[in-house]
Amino acid sequence: xxxxxxxxxxxxxxxxxxxxxxxxxxxxxxxxxxxxxxxxxxxxxxxxxxxxxxxxxxxxxxxxxxxxxxxxxxxxxxxxxxxxxxxxxxxxxxxxxxxxxxxxxxxxxxxxxxxxxxxxxxxxxxxxxxxxxxxxxxxxxxxxxxxxxxxxxxxxxxxxxxxxxxxxxxxxxxxxxxxxxxxxxxxxxxxxxxxxxxxxxxxxxxxxxxxxxxxxxxxxxxxxxxxxxxxxxxxxxxxxxxxxxxxxxxxxxxxxxxxxxxxxxxxxxxxxxxxxxxxxxxxxxxxxxxxxxxxxxxxxxxxxxxxxxxxxxxxxxxxxxxxxxxxxxxxxxxxxxxxxxxxxxxxxxxxxxxxxxxxxxxxxxxxxxxxxxxxxxxxxxxxxxxxxxxxxxxx
Amino acid sequence: xxxxxxxxxxxxxxxxxxxxxxxxxxxxxxxxxxxxxxxxxxxxxxxxxxxxxxxxxxxxxxxxxxxxxxxxxxxxxxxxxxxxxxxxxxxxxxxxxxxxxxxxxxxxxxxxxxxxxxxxxxxxxxxxxxxxxxxxxxxxxxxxxxxxxxxxxxxxxxxxxxxxxxxxxxxxxxxxxxxxxxxxxxxxxxxxxxxxxxxxxxxxxxxxxxxxxxxxxxxxxxxxxxxxxxxxxxxxxxxxxxxxxxxxxxxxxxxxxxxxxxxxxxxxxxxxxxxxxxxxxxxxxxxxxxxxxxxxxxxxxxxxxxxxx
Numbered sequence: 001x002x003x004x005x006x007x008x009x010x011x012x013x014x015x016x017x018x019x020x021x022x023x024x025x026x027x028x029x030x031x032x033x034x035x036x037x038x039x040x041x042x043x044x045x046x047x048x049x050x051x052x053x054x055x056x057x058x059x060x061x062x063x064x065x066x067x068x069x070x071x072x073x074x075x076x077x078x079x080x081x082x083x084x085x086x087x088x089x090x091x092x093x094x095x096x097x098x099x100x101x102x103x104x105x106x107x108x109x110x111x112x113x114x115x116x117x118x119x120x121x122x123x124x125x126x127x128x129x130x131x132x133x134x135x136x137x138x139x140x141x142x143x144x145x146x147x148x149x150x151x152x153x154x155x156x157x158x159x160x161x162x163x164x165x166x167x168x169x170x171x172x173x174x175x176x177x178x179x180x181x182x183x184x185x186x187x188x189x190x191x192x193x194x195x196x197x198x199x200x201x202x203x204x205x206x207x208x209x210x211x212x213x214x215x216x217x218x219x220x221x222x223x224x225x226x227x228x229x230x231x232x233x234x235x236x237x238x239x240x241x242x243x244x245x246x247x248x249x250x251x252x253x254x255x256x257x258x259x260x261x262x263x264x265x266x267x268x269x270x271x272x273x274x275x276x277x278x279x280x281x282x283x284x285x286x287x288x289x290x291x292x293x294x295x296x297x298x299x300x301x302x303x304x305x306x307x308x309x310x311x312x313x314x315x316x317x318x319x320x321x322x323x324x325x326x327x328x329x330x331x332x333x334x335x336x337x338x339x340x341x342x343x344x345x346x347x348x349x350x351x352x353x354x355x356x357x358x359x360x361x362x363x364x365x366x367x368x369x370x371x372x373x374x375x376x377x378x379x380x381x382x383x384x385x386x387x388x389x390x391x392x393x394x395x
Numbered sequence: 396x397x398x399x400x401x402x403x404x405x406x407x408x409x410x411x412x413x414x415x416x417x418x419x420x421x422x423x424x425x426x427x428x429x430x431x432x433x434x435x436x437x438x439x440x441x442x443x444x445x446x447x448x449x450x451x452x453x454x455x456x457x458x459x460x461x462x463x464x465x466x467x468x469x470x471x472x473x474x475x476x477x478x479x480x481x482x483x484x485x486x487x488x489x490x491x492x493x494x495x496x497x498x499x500x501x502x503x504x505x506x507x508x509x510x511x512x513x514x515x516x517x518x519x520x521x522x523x524x525x526x527x528x529x530x531x532x533x534x535x536x537x538x539x540x541x542x543x544x545x546x547x548x549x550x551x552x553x554x555x556x557x558x559x560x561x562x563x564x565x566x567x568x569x570x571x572x573x574x575x576x577x578x579x580x581x582x583x584x585x586x587x588x589x590x591x592x593x594x595x596x597x598x599x600x601x602x603x604x605x606x607x608x609x610x611x612x613x614x615x616x617x618x619x620x621x622x623x624x625x626x627x628x629x630x631x632x633x634x635x636x637x638x639x640x641x642x643x644x645x646x647x648x649x650x651x652x653x654x655x656x657x658x659x660x661x662x663x664x665x666x667x668x669x670x671x672x673x674x675x676x677x678x679x680x681x682x683x684x685x686x687x688x689x690x691x692x693x694x695x696x697x698x699x700x701x702x703x704x
Contacts, residue, residue, distance in 0.1 A: 029480060029484060030476065030480050032476065056486065056487055062475075063517030063520070064514075067514050071475050073463075074473035077476075078438070078476065078480035079484070207461070218452045219453040
């Protein structure tokens with residue numbers, strides 16, 4: 001009888017459970033919880049972990065996402081390692097405080113199960129929720145798989161808490177596709193991960209009552225600007241330090257954490273760029289088309305904020321045609337990822353041709369044949385100035 | 396400890412001078428009296444509003460104690476995070492077991508009765524060990540006198556102005572102490588800024604109970620109630636003497652009226668001289684004055700009944 005060899009540390013789990021496992025290992029001091037599909041299994045799993053005594057976290061079961069982020073800000077400013085998790089409308093509701101968390105330089109880590117924003121109300125995956133806060137001052141890391149979502153929680157935490165960064169970070173995974181899809185996930189050794197993240201020693205804590213601090217004072221024309229510029233500089237640092245911490249994490253996990261993953265790009269005549277789970281679908285199509293002798297490749301973007309413009313330009317400079325897969329729309333403008341990639345390529349002497357694709361809004365499935373059609377469109381030189389809407393009736 | 400004004404103000408200075416409130420503002424008095432009512436260290440959160448904008452402007456702060464302003468509607472949620480962090484760090488031995496810290500959230504009536512009510516309700520229901528203090532100046536004064544659900548009936552505000560066909564706010568104010576108390580919290584109270592002994596006693600009780608406590612303090616606003624700045628304490632006193640603003644507390648569900656005026660002073664004594672009520676004294680609005688008096692009388696009777704008097 002055939003048997004499949006699975007390492008003892010490999011366990012079947014969903015992306016949501018994998019992230020909750022990361023939270024168990026991180027053992028935050030405070031977690032604020034509020035349910036929203038498809039994020040809910042993250043907090044449910046973690047609540048059970050705490051109920052079973054496998055983490056010593058204090059949970060605040062708040063009455064809204066606005067209060068979830070507000071309480072997380074309070075806890076983080078108090079000097080605690082603090083987290084919450086959300087998706088879609090929950091992220092939109094906490095939007096105001098998402099910006100404030102970044103301006104207070106609180107290293108909060110927040111897993112996201114990406115879901116379409118209302119309206120119409122929809123519970124399924126797209127990236128409109130996190131694109132809505134792309135200018136909020138949070139680091140945004142995207143995950144193809146449950147394994148990546150799990151490991152990138154540690155990367156995000158260590159990056160957020162770095163003294164030259166001190167910015168909050170969201171670790172995104174696709175709602176349902178990844179959050180509810182079961183994969184084999186390798187959970188790394190507790191002690192190793194604990195050592196990797198280290199002790200949290202905040203410099204300014206409200207609970208350090210002998211050294212009182214004022215958090216969130218009024219800043220008008222004379223200081224607000226400088227505070228914002230400091231956030232700009234912190235983001236620049238985050239970009240550099242992301243790679244350093246990624247290398248350190250690689251030594252534990254054996255995985256790479258570049259700004260992006262290049263898949264069969266070396267001699268590619270056409271490259272598609274995507275984020276989160278769809279990168280996996282595209283890889284399968286690349287494999288199939290490569291077997292047919294078609295030189296196609298893929299770029300999976302991991303770090304969306306800060307955005308690695310120069311590195312992307314360098315990686316794409318010899319690619320004749322680039323297609324960008326956006327799972328979000330920017331009404332009246334070019335789709336967000338496409339806009340950034342186009343921006344990155346502007347400085348190249350020889351610019352690749354480009355094509356914008358929007359797919360999967362509100363959880364609309366994307367099929368291999370549609371990805372293949374997109375590649376063929378690029379290979380056949382049929383680019384247009386208009387965005388192509390994949391799988392949308394009447395588009 | 397019995398109230399002694401001189402003694403109280405000798406204690407650690409937490410709310411420092413140099414803030415930018417209007418002359419005659421009640422807010423610093425509320426802050427100092429409340430913060431004097433415990434000798435333990437205190438961490439405060441503060442809703443956006445008059446107190447927050449006048450007590451900080453970067454790089455200056457009035458707060459000689461840990462303080463956080465997050466946003467308008469979330470002072471309670473924010474302090475609940477701070478308080479939870481304290482419990483967590485204490486349980487983990489990262490803060491000594493015998494360390495005592497008190498937690499207080501300050502908000503105006505806009506940030507408490509209106510936009511922050513959900514956040515307040517959530518924090519009260521969850522049972523965090525904190526004191527919420529609302530300085531109630533009966534409107535959105537920081538933005539220039541707009542109507543809140545704490546604005547009294549008949550008051551002219553910029554969003555409920557008195558005009559040819561409308562005569563100010565058309566609704567009665569929200570009874571927030573009862574709403575807070577309905578969360579079955581150990582302590583809820585209504586105080587007024589002129590009666591420092593009463594406010595101090597209430598703050599002391601609020602800090603000493605285990606679990607959430609709520610106090611709303613009448614804080615007359617010279618600028619937008621429109622009376623001369625030296626009359627703030629007088630208007631606070633008149634509000635109580637006319638029974639417009641009774642001083643009472645609800646301790647473990649039991650109502651106690653803390654002060655019973657010895658004379659029947661008509662509510663007009665409180666209303667007159669305030670620009671926001673000026674239109675009520677026109678002959679054609681005499682019915683409104685009657686209605687206000689009737690409302691005050693009925694509310695007072697109900698309150699006495701709740702006290703078992």
